[in-house]
Amino acid sequence: MVKVRIDGKEIDVPGSITILETARRNDIYIPTLCHHPKLTPFGGCRLCIVEIKGMPRPVASCTTQVAEGMEITTSTDAIEDIRKLVLELILSDHPNDCMVCEKAGSCTLQDLAYAYGIRDNEFPGERRTYTTRDGNPFIERDLEKCILCGRCVKACDEIQGVEAIDFGYRGFKSKICTAYEEDLDCEFCGQCVAVCPTGALTGKAWKQQGRTGGLREVDTVCPYCGTGCNITVHVKRNEIVRITSAEDTANEGWLCVKGRFGYNFASSPNRLTKPLIKRDGVFVEAGWDEALDHITARLGEIKAQHGSDAIAGLSSARCTNEENYVFQKFMRAAVGTNNVDHCARL
């Protein structure tokens, strides 16, 4: 344990953690843009600077570890001036188009501009302009909104192990791109989208469908593999328009391409919407009563003629525990056979 003092408050800290983490654990606010709790620290944005007694210059709290007796001040006029300057510099090269941006309302940069009251561009001059170049159907990239925080690069490397992207070029020409700007070799997990603090990375399918916060959100479980990732389904009227996952879930907020981008089968026009009965080899729409009567009559006949064991049922791993329980109970108790199975072997 080490003892430190942050903004006059004495805090015991277990082991070697950073000043930023200490502050966050103790509910002390320090603004950040490039920091992400699940990624290694970068120290790139310089918003998290703090003053430490005895040190001549402010230091980045995300990359500085606490030490015994440290006296830390998270906010002074000088620090706030620097933070505001940093933000003004970032915003001087950022499209001022929050009114149409997908990220508005959940954008860290927008929140900080709001908090620091930055509206006018203090540094007019050359702007980075990019033509969109991506053929992928999942992720929308808008490099003009990229603040080069590097979160996407770290997520792709540290979390996904793919290393599809990295920083390219230097200085004003810096950008996030693939090696030699060749075609993207990507798993499209969208981890980069999840950690992007601005509107630089979004889901293609989300476009103009509704921003985070303006939609109804329902927590449920992903319909695909057996990992059981927890997802938040964003719903506009009766349609799913986005899927996200919170950082404190069992899956730590990470998803795969199917879980994050594979949801709109639910609203496909090809969904079955009415019971169908085959007559002379052709499906004909029927009412539920008619269809169910037909099923019970035929199952009843076959059971009477050939016995219960001439009937078999297959349930589904896509169905809930409750539906599976009821299905096997139905086969055993109502039909009278143990011929019931599902796709565990397939």
Place this chain on the structure above:
Amino acid sequence: MTNSIREIEGMDVLFIIGSNTKESHPVIANRMIKAYRRGARIIVADPRKVPMVKFADLFLRMRPGTDIALLNGIANVIVAEGLQNYDFIREKTAGFEEWKKTLEQFSPERVEQITGVPKEDIIKAARLYGGSRKAGIFYTMGITQHTCGTDNVRAIANLAVLTGNIGREYTGINPLRGQNNVQGSSDAACMPNVLPGYQRIDLPEIRQKFEAAWGVTIPPKPGLTATEMMDAAVEGRIKAMYIMGENPIITDPNMHHTTKALEGLDFLVVQDIFMTETAKLADVVLPAACSFEKNGTFTNTERRVQRVRKAVNPPGEARDDLSVIMEISRRLGYHMEYRSPEKVLEEYRQLWPAMGGITYGRLEGKGIQWPCPTPEHPGTEYLYKDGFPKGKVNFTPVSYNPPAELADKEFPFVLTTGRNLFQYHSGSMTRQVKAIEDHAGEPYVEISPEDGHTLGVSDGDVIRVISRRGEILIKARITRRVSAGTVFVPMHYREAAANALTNDALDPDVKIPEFKVCAVRLQTAS
């Protein structure tokens, strides 16, 4: 899984065999990468150079279907080098000495001959896995979908108990379940030989418990497995089937056989969300709700029961499966009147002690892992902490038998099948997603550059893949993922269905088909 997904990051050695984790369980792979970044050593055993190989210390590229030889070979080296866990063997196992004798025939030299894995690598794997007491084994269908699938699993279990790598945090045996609720469907006993909670149907006292709760007589004789049902249908013993949310035409082996089986039925009901290839053969098709459209619970691969919550209404007149089944049951004269899914779980948990403490109220938040016998019980992160249910666990001698069908002169290639990252199972869901179809909508067969060269096949050429059971036309993808002599076709694509080719030979114990090995011939399409 005997462990939890969370525990993966604390393991020192990960032995991944027959699992393409990065594509089939991408978010579990994220945990493995976390372990890797912490310094864990990874062994991957697979016929294909799957993406996890990038993180592996050791890649054992084995011939398809030679898992037992490889696993026994590794065990043999562990014993020869004295890396076994003597205390664990003495206290918690039986039959070690007899089993040990059966390993002698699996010398590294002979195992190299069978598997194609260099003997040095077999020894390295034994030292890595056997040298760790925080090692986890991970497998999926690459282990189980063989005629020797049960024996493959036994060989894995032998390895774990030999080293005592089970029953503690950060070490265990971890089959990764491939479908969102395949664990839950098994738990709930959509299986022919057990009642909910794996309680044997042939035991009178078990049946009596359920008969008292359900108010009916339960037939004592175990029923047919899914694969046996298809045989029985062809033979005319099964006359009617009720299929809820499955697409066996695409997912069962030997598609022509499955088609014949379902076409021959007197009556077929399919309840699904799309007009699947299976639904097309039905007499009645009922429109179902998908999991975004209903309430309930799913149980994931780490035995975690989690809440599924309704987000949107089903389209048109589609109904949730629960209400449909209850209604048909009522019409057949057996009344099940649950007012909500929660009431079903209430009954279910009374009948299976491991689920006894799980209620909807407790499932808010992160869910609960069974066993959870009482309302106060926190759930179980890893199994066998307090020993094995049967007391001592037996070493089971496992002999190596080759797959049912081997490559020969007429069919000189081995076909293995599986999933890719973008599509899911029979494709009934993912193939409706435009973005996924745009990116990965085309079937392909993976062929090694050597075989491509010999056959005169280039990347993108359409070729014919022919087995004894069927043939498909499919684009060639020339890739080093497969080695010479082996080809791979993903299972998802109806227009070039892998299961038109696969062998429906079954494991004698659990009746799982041998999807992972069959013999094929490749022909240029012109």
